Amino acid sequence: MSSQTGSHKDVSEKHLPSAQDSTAVAEVDENPFADPGIPHHEPRVQDIDERAAKRSERTVAMFFIVSMLATIAFIASFVAFPVDKIFYLFPLGHISALNFSLGLSLGIALFCIGAGAVHWSRTLMSGEEHVQERHPIAASPETKAAAIEEFSQGAADSGLGRRKLIRNTMIGALALVPLSGVVLLRDLGPLPEDKLRRTMWKKGLRLINQNTGEPLRPEDITVGSLVFAKPDGLEDDSHEFMHEIAKAALMLVRLEPKDIKDKQELDWSHEGIVAYSKICTHVGCPVSLYEQQTHHVLCPCHQSTFDLTDGARVIFGPAGHPLPQLNINVNNDGELVAEGDFAEPVGPSFWERG
Ligand code: FES
Structure with a gap:
């Protein structure tokens, strides 16, 4: 046991760096972990060209409008297709027309809401980079106040109040999607009676x-x-x-x-x-x-x-x-x-x- 301890000590001492080595190691160690800082902020074309911003705004609105149309198509499918209507679609084979149209229209409705939101955030919302330092989990009152302020600033940056076309079409799309669930209630009836x-x-x-x-x-x-x-x-x-x-x-x-x-x-x-x-x-x-x-x-x-x-x-x-x-x-x-x-x-x- 004692010989093992002695051997560890020998090895430790053998690898102890000299004062000169320490300086070199410190320099090498410093660089890989140096804080590179935030890259220089490059404004997007939408930040400097109002016409490009308008184009993006129309694109976002188009996604939300397509979502609304798809939701209407979802509801119309319930009326248009009988439950037992089957058709052939390559390469899927024979499939239910009702299930196909419901799945396709609801998929498009949800996809377009997501795509509209992503395009909106990438092109029109604030593109400023921010660094958030790690901090204790329990936030101080000052931090909470700052978070609320940042949230308010973010809401203002998103242009929700200013860009009425986006706001109104998004509200329309979000309001219509839940109707898909309401029409599904049709499948609960009619009661079988006897x-x-x-x-x-x-x-x-x-x-x-x-x-x-x-x-x-x-x-x-x-x-x-x-x-x-x-x-x-x-x-x-x-x-x-x-x-x-x-x-x-x-x-x-x-x-x-x-x-x-x-x-x-x-x-x-x-x-x-x-x-x-x-x-x-x-x-x-x-x-x-x-x-x-x-x-x-x-x-x-x-x-x-x-x-x-x-x-x-x-x-x-x-x-x-x-x-x-x-x-x-x-x-x-x-x-x-x-x-x-x-x-x-x-x-x-x-x-x-x-
Ligand atoms: S269906 Fe449950 S035991 Fe037969």
Whole structure:
């Protein structure tokens, strides 16, 4: 330990500079850290030429006017384009006309406000360079007073009061942009009233296999398989497909009748085939994971688990209600048909059930 200390001391002494060295080092050290000061202020063309300043003023105003027009275009898009209008745009492919026009117009509106403000500050606001020395975080009353004075001076330099064209167009642009948010409220309505309580299912309507498009027969559904079905007449490429399938999506499973514990479930089944809504009663994800051994179905979103042998009762997870069951039968052609609509609303259980 002592030898280590001694060795450090030797090295320190060996590298101690002489008086001559110290002067040289001081000179070398001084220059890299010398304060270069503020460069000479070069006035901009707008500072010395009033016509150039006017040109910049018109440019800034043009940005704000374009922003206003883009905001009006944003609002007009809501009226002009139906929600389901699709068009082709290279290289993006098929896109929603409404989403495209909303995104484009709002982007232009916001960009032009930013571009106008930047151009204004770079060409017309004061271009004087200032040095602000570091100071303690808590400002003294004098510093605060100086800051307020500087702020007032900055406001005066910006010409907000003097350049009325810029001020008025900027106020117009800033006042119109929030209207974009107001028209978005349209998407909250109209209220669904009782549309969510009814589905396409009605007495005698055939169950169509969603994969093959063929009417389902009892012999198509074997023990251990999970089959998805849609109402007869609902074509995949039709306008109303997404609206209707979101409520009417159905899953069918064949159980041993002796395994069915719930009496109504047994009455509403056909030869052990039970049909349940595929829409999770938590927040509406499609329930699709079927466990053959236990006859449990699992929702992949938040793991709600339903027992298909017991009226699709919830045995785990956040869902608040069993999956609604569809009463099924067969018609004279031996095809599976509905006996009516679901007895209760499908999907999320945030509304009252009868
Ligand atoms: S949506 Fe099914 S568990 Fe949440």
